[in-house]
Amino acid sequence: MRKILVAGNWKMNGSNAMARELAGAVASGFKPGSSVEMAVFPPFPYINIVAGAAADTELMFGAQDLNENPAGAHTGEVNAAMLVDLRCQMVLVGHSERRAMYADTDQRVADKFAAALAVGLVPVLCVGESLEEREAGETEAVIARQLDAVLEKSGIAGFANAVLAYEPVWAIGTGKTASPDQAQEIHAFIRDKLTALDGIIAGQLRILYGGSVKGSNAAELFAQTDIDGGLIGGASLTAEDFLSIYNAVA
Ligand code: PGA
Numbered sequence: 001m002r003k004i005l006v007a008g009n010w011k012m013n014g015s016n017a018m019a020r021e022l023a024g025a026v027a028s029g030f031k032p033g034s035s036v037e038m039a040v041f042p043p044f045p046y047i048n049i050v051a052g053a054a055a056d057t058e059l060m061f062g063a064q065d066l067n068e069n070p071a072g073a074h075t076g077e078v079n080a081a082m083l084v085d086l087r088c089q090m091v092l093v094g095h096s097e098r099r100a101m102y103a104d105t106d107q108r109v110a111d112k113f114a115a116a117l118a119v120g121l122v123p124v125l126c127v128g129e130s131l132e133e134r135e136a137g138e139t140e141a142v143i144a145r146q147l148d149a150v151l152e153k154s155g156i157a158g159f160a161n162a163v164l165a166y167e168p169v170w171a172i173g174t175g176k177t178a179s180p181d182q183a184q185e186i187h188a189f190i191r192d193k194l195t196a197l198d199g200i201i202a203g204q205l206r207i208l209y210g211g212s213v214k215g216s217n218a219a220e221l222f223a224q225t226d227i228d229g230g231l232i233g234g235a236s237l238t239a240e241d242f243l244s245i246y247n248a249v250a
Pocket of ligand 1: 171233
């Protein structure tokens with residue numbers, strides 16, 4: 001059975017109280033017997049609080065980024081082993097905001113992806129094109145390039161323990177969602193590209209859609225053949241909005 005993952009990226013938002021309340025409310029929203037999973041990605045300082053709220057519940061959690069190096073002289077950075085220490089199961093890698101604002105090149109993203117896998121964390125690899133790239137007809141080439149860097153480093157086998165997220169940059173935080181057909185087209189492109197390398201891994205890989213997902217459009221998006229859930233930004237910041245997405249599909 002296809003498992004849907006509803007993942008919440010809190011971005012640089014939150015407080016101790018908000019993290020405790022939001023994670024607790026999300027964790028208590030699970031419907032018994034549903035095949036839909038939920039995960040949240042708080043800022044680093046709140047991971048421990050979320051871990052406490054998620055203990056003994058089905059809620060999964062992770063960080064929004066990691067450093068690709070082992071321990072050492074990298075002031076201000078957080079490595080993969082530290083996230084395991086905090087009981088994270090997952091970590092976002094290559095979110096478009098990190099690619100655009102914090103020098104996450106394709107190579108660095110590939111290194112982060114490998115660093116996560118090396119400690120047993122599930123990397124959630126984000127890919128997607130900008131508006132200019134889409135208008136220039138470069139969408140597939142951009143996504144292929146982003147995937148190839150990771151494939152070169154970790155191989156198709158790396159995708160056996162990963163999640164992918166297609167997030168068109170023009171749809172993130174803009175209220176402009178890709179249409180279900182537009183999203184499905186790119187998800188199918190990604191799955192086909194990986195199927196050429198390993199049909200089983202590609203068939204089992206979860207490919208999330210991200211970009212202005214909300215309760216009112218989630219069901220139609222997640223009903224597409226190759227869309228296996230969502231990476232939710234703005235609508236993950238209140239339990240009501242986040243659970244409305246979960247409830248639309250659970
Ligand atoms: P959004 O963000 O849902 O606010 O568009 C998605 C994301 O950046 O992961």
